[in-house]
Amino acid sequence: MSREPITMPVLSDTMSTGRLVNWLKKPGDPVKKGEVIAEVESDKAIMDVEAFEDGYLAGPLAPPDSEIPVGEVIGYLSDTEESPETASESTPSAEALATRAPSGSASTREVVTTQMSHTPSRPNPPAAPSSAPARKEALSPPAPGIQASPYARGLARELGIDLAQVAPGADGVIHGPQVVAAALRGPQPDLDAGPPYRIEPLTTMQRAVAENMSATLTTPSFRVSARLSLEPLMKAAREHEHSTTLLLAMACARAVREHPRFNAVYTPMGLAMRERVDVGIAVDIPNGLVTPVIRDAANRPLDELAEEWRILKDKVKRRRLSHEDYTGATFYLSNLGPFAVVTRFDALVPQGAAAILALGAEHQGQAEFTLSCDHRVVFGADAARFMETLAAQLRDTARLKG
Template sequence: MASELEMPKLSDTMTEGTILRWLKKEGDAVEIGDEIAEIETDKATMAMEVFDEGILSKIMVQEGEKAAVGAVIGILGDEGEDVSDSGSSSKPAETPAPAEEKKEASPAPAASSPAQAPAPAAPASSDGSRLRVSPLARKIAEEKGVDLTTLTGSGPSGRIVKKDVEAAGSGSAKPAASSSAPAAAAAPAAKAIVPAAASGEDQRIELSTMRKIIADRLLTSKVTIPHFYLHVEVDAAPLMSLRKQINEQAEKTTGNKYTINDFIVKALINASVAVPQVNASFAGDHIVQYASVGVSVAVAVDDGLVTPVVKNAETKSLLQISREIKDIAARSRDKKLRPDEFDGGTVTISNLGSYGIDSFDAIVNPPQAIILSVGNIVKKPVVVGDEIKPGLRLNLGLSCDHRVVDGAVGAQFLAEMKKLIENPALMLV
């Protein structure tokens, strides 16, 4: 008997996925546990496993196409079984628009263009779990206006089938959405800005799933979070000296080479423990102050920026932190991270020093309250006593959500960072 392969929900924020590559072709035998396709989510690229066996009789979503979570992307059948009518009502999350329509829609941000809104995820039941609905039942429900979340399926494993929808009739009232979390303030609609007219040599670059998520999250952050920014210049010479000593010894023992960023991350962790008000999130009618520190480390990848997390960071040594950052950075660039490795961040660090940037202001990574921006270590003249001497200086920037962190708290946090970096031995005790 034919069974449908549905787009899985591979992360807590995933609403659609892109089929990057089919690992099986139509006609191939598939066994339970086989990896059948590579799927790009909003966070990573992952292999999709199957939990049934049979023949991959029909591929519904081709490589490079998107599909909403729960949409049918393929059909498994028995050998010789006719599956020509299976999954006929399923379609990718995005249908290419005519060239003229694309040209008109391209200047407007997705948030202000209904024609480009992403397809909704599969319906969910009242307890938040995804409903199991046959393609025919879903089609009939759309035609009759039946709210699938109000139905109880009579098919296998509680699946909603044709007769369940027909029995419900039409005009079902859709229940009001409920949530224990307070609603976020609505962002004002962005006004469309029309770009300069394209010439024949200009290139149209379609947004990847990752770039769409980056655009959405950062727009939300800048529009809904009241940012303020602080900067401090610290003496980096003691840190550079200690790092040199440790690396000389580490090469003979652990074989690990410590980066400047490793020490700054360690200072960020210690400072977040010392000033716990920054290790928090705004939650509408209250603030959540976290007991543990999860450091989101900004890593540049081919198509944007990802922020995998060093979890329970306050419990880890400098060596553990250094090794973990190297590991997650390498796997980020290879798109080998698991979705859960992006969860649990409470503070973020973004370091552009290796790109020659002396200082910058980063955008808060919601729902976190702070992000630390780290610049390049610069050799410059500094005043020591009454004399001018050469020094090594490092600029640290702090972007804060003013709903959570006040100026005095942010200043206290940066003072703690300055103390640790200028006295780096304190991080090792």
């Protein structure tokens, strides 16, 4: 009998841990190569873990809902069927019994199950069952208790950083660079001064959003607001049963096409002028947000874009958005219009873009648009001209359909 470990897959280039959502198979279940056996949540999406060969799923399996570093073993594929009762055992004796079981007589199998069911009442439980929890423990997330290098501890003491507030590196140990990063993030709130509290661990998505948003702090930005008419666009959306957001994204993309600087991104070497307008659209989901990207939104016909948007929204709903679906936007749109109380707001310019357009709820046919811009790429008057073009796009919705 041979067992091949199944490891936590690397699903995006930024992923260091993944959350095992659930197992779709039980230990002992036969699986085919390519068949989905588990679901794993990465930075932003739930993805499938497929069997890499034919065989039987075998334990011990990592517990669902646990956060596991990439590359760590989450379960096993066996080339022989193991009975579910023995699948989680790891001692040679249990494995020997399990291998014999399929070919042996019914009594062999009987021995296994009786031994298992009687175990709790025995004064001296055999080694096999007692070893199961130890294996399981090795798979579960690291125990609370901070591991930090001496240098990290020394640095933390000097800089006044509480190591409990520092996220460890990939190896589970806090090293110097992590303490320095914590120090650069600025002072942490003094929780002891307030009421009692509990820590709600960040989901992988919350962590990713926190890091991305903190990264925007280095962008020197400014905002330009305008009150624009939304009436024609909303009318068109109603008549043709199109999403307002999609039509807005198209209007934005066409305005960007006329002002190519808004499609650029700042790099130390110069402005990266992108050849295609890919609009990222902020979408509200429980406990966070995602930004599915509509590619080439300035040039493709409405029907095609509408279909793409429908697929993306469906993926968002099923939490099946892949890394390629939500990365690489050149311009962003955030629409809080569905919330009637919101008159206006502004958004943070995400990394990789020069601007993001935020709009509040429509009121008497108009809405407040606020364009947040990277001042290294565009200037106030550029933003004003962009808004004029956008206003024209919104007035003339007939062109969107063309």
